[in-house]
Amino acid sequence: MTNHPASALDDVVHQRVRLGILAITAEARRVEFSFLRTTLDLTAGNLAQHLTVLENADLICTEKGYEGKRPRTWVTLTPTGQAALRAEISHLKKLIRQVERA
Template sequence: MTPAEAAEGADAGQHPAKALDDTVHQRIRLGILTVAHQARRAEFGFLRTTLDLTAGNLGQHLTVLEKAGLVAVEKGYEGRRPRTWITLTPAGERALREEVAQLKRLIHQIETADGA
């Protein structure tokens, strides 16, 4: 679901859970997007350590995010050591912001129902 579709659904009274993006909402991918957003440019090893993942698992999730156009993967060298850096694309920034907005709507519904 695109952010525009999610916004339309929110306006039409659709439950916010239906507007969550499966690509973004998956726990590890949401973590990758969040760390990349905060760091602006995250090195593969930093992501792997921060999220406590194996290199293979992180690589698979990065492939999903890259194919979806949400991250850009840049390979290069730092000195003689190969490095991989991850940055959010503009679409990735939008998708992360929309996911957070939908999560806030869910939290608001719970707090409102609980009388908080």
């Protein structure tokens, strides 16, 4: 087993779009589907797929409701998601330091 920081990266979190979703949700605390779609420049279908992956991994939870007559989907980070995001960023920073030292 290697101690290289790359081996600690979580495939679910490491993917660029999903990392983006987690980063936005962590900062916003609660974020609406359309904000994620616009900010990440994704199609609704593509975003929904990534959200499903994250929800299945228990990193986010989604809540559906209405704002007036408009249906809305709100996304929040679970404690597991918060820990996973922190760990991912920590591993990425370690990797950067390792590359800089090499």
